[in-house]
Structure formats: C-alpha cells, structure tokens
Amino acid sequence: MIYNSTTSLPHKAIGEKYVFLAGSMDANTTSNWRTQCITALENSHHIFDPTHKEHDSLNKCEMENHINWELDALNRADIILLNFLPNALSPISLVELGLYVASDKLIVICPKEFYKNTYVTTLCKKYNTPIVLSTEEALNTIK
Numbered sequence: 001m002i003y004n005s006t007t008s009l010p011h012k013a014i015g016e017k018y019v020f021l022a023g024s025m026d027a028n029t030t031s032n033w034r035t036q037c038i039t040a041l042e043n044s045h046h047i048f049d050p051t052h053k054e055h056d057s058l059n060k061c062e063m064e065n066h067i068n069w070e071l072d073a074l075n076r077a078d079i080i081l082l083n084f085l086p087n088a089l090s091p092i093s094l095v096e097l098g099l100y101v102a103s104d105k106l107i108v109i110c111p112k113e114f115y116k117n118t119y120v121t122t123l124c125k126k127y128n129t130p131i132v133l134s135t136e137e138a139l140n141t142i143k
Contacts, residue, residue, distance in 0.1 A: 002038060002047045005069040010046065018143065020048040020074050023053075023083030023109070024090045033083055033135050040139045050068060059133040074099070080106045081138055082121060086113035094120075102127045109138050 003009060003098050009047055012018065019041055021033055021034045030108050052058070060068060074080060084090055093118065100106045101123050108131040110120045124131040 002042065002049055003073070004049050005052055009048075009069070009072055012076065016044045016046060017044070017079070018048060018076055018077045019079045019081055020077035021050065021083075022074070022096045023093050024085035024088035025051070026085060028104045029129055033085070037081060039138065041142065044143070045079075045088045048077055059090040065113075076115050078105060079142060081109070081142070082106055083135065083138070084116075086111045089115070097123060100117070101129050107132070107138050108132070109135060 001010070019037070021037055023033070026034070032047055034051060038049065041047060046141070050066075050073070052066055055066070074096065077120050080096070080103075082093060082096060082100075084093060097106075097108065097120060106129050108120060108124050108129060110117055110124075110131055111133055114120065121131060130141055132141065
C-alpha cells in the first residue's frame with residue numbers, strides 16, 4: 001500500500017514493513033526515483049511517499065498538516081530511504097538526515113556530485129549509516 005499526506009497513516013501490524021521515501025524532489029516523470037522505488041518495493045513493503053502535487057500552493061494550515069504527516073510517517077517507518085539528487089539543494093532532506101542519521105533505519109543515496117556530499121558522507125560514516133551512490137544500490141540493500 002502507498003500512503004501520502006492526503007491519506008491517514010495506518011496502524012502497523014506485526015510483520016509489516018514500511019519505507020519512507022525521503023529526499024530531493026524530482027519533477028521529471030520519465031525517470032522519477034520515487035516511482036522506481038515504489039515499483040521495486042510495493043509488493044514487499046508499505047510505502048510512505050511525501051510527494052504532494054500541489055505542494056507549492058498549500059496554504060499555511062495545509063502545509064502544517066503536510067509537515068506533521070511527514071514527521072509522523074518518518075517516525076513510523078522501519079526504513080527511511082533518503083535520496084540526494086546531484087543538482088538539488090535539498091534543505092529539508094538535510095534536516096531529515098540530521099534527525100535520523102543515528103536512528104539505524106536510514107539508508108542514504110548521495111552521489112559525489114551533490115554539493116554537500118562531504119558533509120553527508122562524514123555524518124553517515126560517523127553514525128555507521130549506510131550510504132550508497134545510486135537508487136539501485138539502495139534498493140538492493142533493502143531487499
């Protein structure tokens with residue numbers, strides 16, 4: 001099952017696994033990394049997808065609801081797949097890295113071209129957080 005911020009978060013049943021797809025937004029629908037992850041994981045995991053198509057037009061109350069949904073879903077997830085795209089600034093993703101780097105549920109994708117690669121890599125090494133260079137590597141780590 002795929003959940004987004006327009007749906008309520010489920011009650012977790014024993015044995016069910018949940019993945020939160022954190023990271024840079026990618027508007028390119030022909031190679032969207034979230035779509036790739038959903039396709040690869042939807043038969044084995046429940047997925048929290050924070051993508052909100054009207055994100056930029058949400059009013060203050062709607063944005064607060066979206067943010068709270070994300071925070072609750074991040075907390076509920078068994079695995080957080082955090083993807084930094086090479087040409088994105090990703091300030092919210094950097095916050096999520098700081099919140100969960102020591103949680104033992106984070107898998108980070110950070111290509112060398114990402115402008116804060118050294119920062120991300122150093123944090124991951126410090127807290128023994130798995131860090132890979134591609135979505136494929138991260139998916140293999142989850143499977």
